[in-house]
Amino acid sequence: MNQPADALFQYLLRLGDDSLILGQRLTEWCGHAPTIEVDLSLSNLALDLIGQATLLLDYAGEVEDKGRDADRLAFHRDAEQFTNCLLVEQPNGDFAQTMARQFFFSCYSELMFAELETSADPRLAEIAAKAVKEVRYHADLAADWVIRLGDGTDESRRRMIEGLDWFWRFVDEMFAMDAAENALVQRGVAVDRAAIREAFDQRIAATLAQAGLEVQASGWPLSGGREGRHGEELSRLLAEMQVLPRAHPEAVW
Amino acid sequence: MYTTELDKNAARQTPPLSMENPDLLAAFEARVANDEFIEPKDWMPEAYRRTLTRQISQHAHSEIVGMLPEGNWLTRAPSLKRKAILLAKVQDEGGHGLYLYCAAETLGTSREEMIDALHSGRAKYSTIFNYPTLNWADIGAIGWLVDGAAIMNQVPLQRTSYGPYARAMIRICKEESFHQRQGYDLLLQMMKGTDAQKAMVQDAMNRWWWPSLMMFGPPDDNSPNSAQSIRWRIKRETNDELRQKFVDATVPQAELLGITVPDPDLKWNEARGHYDFGEINWDEFYAAVRGEGPVAKERMKARRAAWDEGAWVREAADAYEAKQAARRTSAAA
Ligand SMILES: [Fe+2]
Ligand SMILES: [Fe+2]
Ligand SMILES: [Fe+2]
Numbered sequence: 362m363n364q365p366a367d368a369l370f371q372y373l374l375r376l377g378d379d380s381l382i383l384g385q386r387l388t389e390w391c392g393h394a395p396t397i398e399v400d401l402s403l404s405n406l407a408l409d410l411i412g413q414a415t416l417l418l419d420y421a422g423e424v425e426d427k428g429r430d431a432d433r434l435a436f437h438r439d440a441e442q443f444t445n446c447l448l449v450e451q452p453n454g455d456f457a458q459t460m461a462r463q464f465f466f467s468c469y470s471e472l473m474f475a476e477l478e479t480s481a482d483p484r485l486a487e488i489a490a491k492a493v494k495e496v497r498y499h500a501d502l503a504a505d506w507v508i509r510l511g512d513g514t515d516e517s518r519r520r521m522i523e524g525l526d527w528f529w530r531f532v533d534e535m536f537a538m539d540a541a542e543n544a545l546v547q548r549g550v551a552v553d554r555a556a557i558r559e560a561f562d563q564r565i566a567a568t569l570a571q572a573g574l575e576v577q578a579s580g581w582p583l584s585g586g587r588e589g590r591h592g593e594e595l596s597r598l599l600a601e602m603q604v605l606p607r608a609h610p611e612a613v614w
Numbered sequence: 615m616y617t618t619e620l621d622k623n624a625a626r627q628t629p630p631l632s633m634e635n636p637d638l639l640a641a642f643e644a645r646v647a648n649d650e651f652i653e654p655k656d657w658m659p660e661a662y663r664r665t666l667t668r669q670i671s672q673h674a675h676s677e678i679v680g681m682l683p684e685g686n687w688l689t690r691a692p693s694l695k696r697k698a699i700l701l702a703k704v705q706d707e708g709g710h711g712l713y714l715y716c717a718a719e720t721l722g723t724s725r726e727e728m729i730d731a732l733h734s735g736r737a738k739y740s741t742i743f744n745y746p747t748l749n750w751a752d753i754g755a756i757g758w759l760v761d762g763a764a765i766m767n768q769v770p771l772q773r774t775s776y777g778p779y780a781r782a783m784i785r786i787c788k789e790e791s792f793h794q795r796q797g798y799d800l801l802l803q804m805m806k807g808t809d810a811q812k813a814m815v816q817d818a819m820n821r822w823w824w825p826s827l828m829m830f831g832p833p834d835d836n837s838p839n840s841a842q843s844i845r846w847r848i849k850r851e852t853n854d855e856l857r858q859k860f861v862d863a864t865v866p867q868a869e870l871l872g873i874t875v876p877d878p879d880l881k882w883n884e885a886r887g888h889y890d891f892g893e894i895n896w897d898e899f900y901a902a903v904r905g906e907g908p909v910a911k912e913r914m915k916a917r918r919a920a921w922d923e924g925a926w927v928r929e930a931a932d933a934y935e936a937k938q939a940a941r942r943t944s945a946a947a
Contacts, residue, residue: 381694385689388689388697388701389689391681391685391688391701391704391705392682392685392704392708392916392920393685393916393919393920394920394924395920395921395923395924395925395928396924396927396928397678397708397711397712397715398712399924399927400681400705400708401708401709401712404702404704404705404708405705407701408701408702408705411694411697411698411701414694415694415695415698418694431694432693432694432695435694436692436693455923456924456927508934509930509931509934510930510934512937513929513930513931513933513934514926514929514930514933516926516929516930517926517927517929517930520926601689601690602690604690605690605691605692605750606693609692609808609810609811611808612692612807612808612810612811613803613806613807614692614693614696614750614800614803614804614807
């Protein structure tokens with residue numbers, strides 16, 4: 362693969378893996394949510410994310426040009442080949458933790474896809490135009506829950522603070538750039554993540570203010586996901602997700 | 615079936631018709647006999663109200679508990695497409711549950727009361743969901759056989775006498791047919807695959823066939839409430855009639871798949887124009903109805919845990935709503 366193609370492949374993997382891993386996490390809730398309505402809305406988010414992952418990873422496979430499609434990429438890579446950010450692989454925890462994760466990720470993702478709608482890569486722009494509508498809804502839904510739980514009962518407030526606390530250390534990684542992404546930004550293909558940070562911070566601050574909660578700074582931000590250095594949980598998530606295609610590599614489902 | 619009477623105490627809980635006002639009762643019976651729909655505000659005998667509440671809530675519980683066996687494979691669906699299809703299917707079932715709880719609520723029992731009856735073991739749900747899902751083909755088998763059996767039972771209920779229930783059935787049946795086709799398609803795909811995949815399909819068939827036949831409920835001679843339910847159009851065909859229809863429709867589909875129906879007595883009866891089939895193990899059925907199915911305890915434990923662990927979320931949502939309402943009033947004042 363030539364250099365620009367490799368950079369685009371890596372970029373699409375990052376986007377696709379974020380959606381896939383978060384979608385996979387959300388499916389764990391199915392049948393176990395606090396109400397039927399919440400169950401259905403979590404399934405909606407998961408469906409959107411898995412749909413996005415399919416489009417992004419299929420395209421990644423085409424760019425790579427080695428005959429891999431979305432399923433090949435999803436089910437036949439090991440943890441160190443996944444390039445999702447650390448935030449999305451975090452365990453569900455309780456409902457407040459799940460909503461904190463969703464809130465941070467969807468607010469970030471909405472800004473990303475809104476910019477990517479005008480990407481110089483038409484296929485990516487097309488995927489982003491579809492995805493942005495979905496994640497805008499996800500961000501609103503998560504923000505509503507952050508407010509409801511933050512301003513609900515003493516217990517929900519305590520849980521919401523704990524849920525948010527789990528994630529502050531993973532926020533910076535979503536906005537980190539590297540040389541390959543900078544080159545894609547130069548070509549008008551990718552988003553300058555640093556440039557959307559301020560809008561993100563404002564959205565987070567505004568929602569938390571409404572919820573009566575405080576923004577926390579992360580003293581020691583964690584990263585490594587984009588290079589395949591993950592936490593302890595990801596390989597377990599993948600072991601479960603990949604069990605059938607790995608056990609029956611020649612099977613078609 | 616989701617809707618067959620599973621509660622053997624049903625008769626004792628239902629007040630006799632002789633207690634009703636005879637004029638109102640006669641008018642009601644005439645309307646039902648005339649194929650009119652009964653609506654929530656209309657007069658109805660207490661026995662009708664209670665029987666329907668039990669039947670619709672049992673159906674709703676079945677949809678909700680039914681999310682668990684299929685949800686069991688969601689995180690392990692073997693392709694992204696299959697994961698999305700299964701997720702959408704399980705989501706549909708949740709929607710059916712919601713829809714049916716709403717229909718039952720129009721008869722005067724709240725969703726919380728119905729859920730409480732489920733969690734305390736007073737309410738029943740379909741025995742089929744107390745069987746475990748052990749391999750991926752089970753997901754196809756459930757769509758094909760379980761949704762298929764549900765359709766057999768529910769299509770006639772699109773013309774049931776209670777308006778809200780009939781309307782719910784129309785929408786639900788459309789989606790159940792879609793689920794059945796997707797389930798069959800999953801199995802067809804696996805039967806084109808490796809020996810291991812084919813073995814999974816046969817194994818799923820071996821485990822799900824008999825429990826699917828049991829879904830239609832006890833044999834007619836042991837199903838005491840049938841006559842009144844049929845007169846009231848709460849039920850439109852008997853358990854045995856529906857079971858026969860299901861067998862007749864399903865056996866050719868199994869042949870097309872290339873799998874064996876696990877019943878040595880199964881054979882076409884030219885004179886009857888139907889398949890004859892072997893004796894159902896009714897002891898197993900009644901054990902499952904009593905809550906002694908293989909994973910009945912696991913299912914109820916999971917439902918109670920979801921409900922109990924979600925209590926703080928529901929309380930927070932209520933508290934927030936109350937605060938918002940108070941803010942609106944003080945802003946308006
Ligand atoms: Fe259903
Ligand atoms: Fe149903
Ligand atoms: Fe269904």
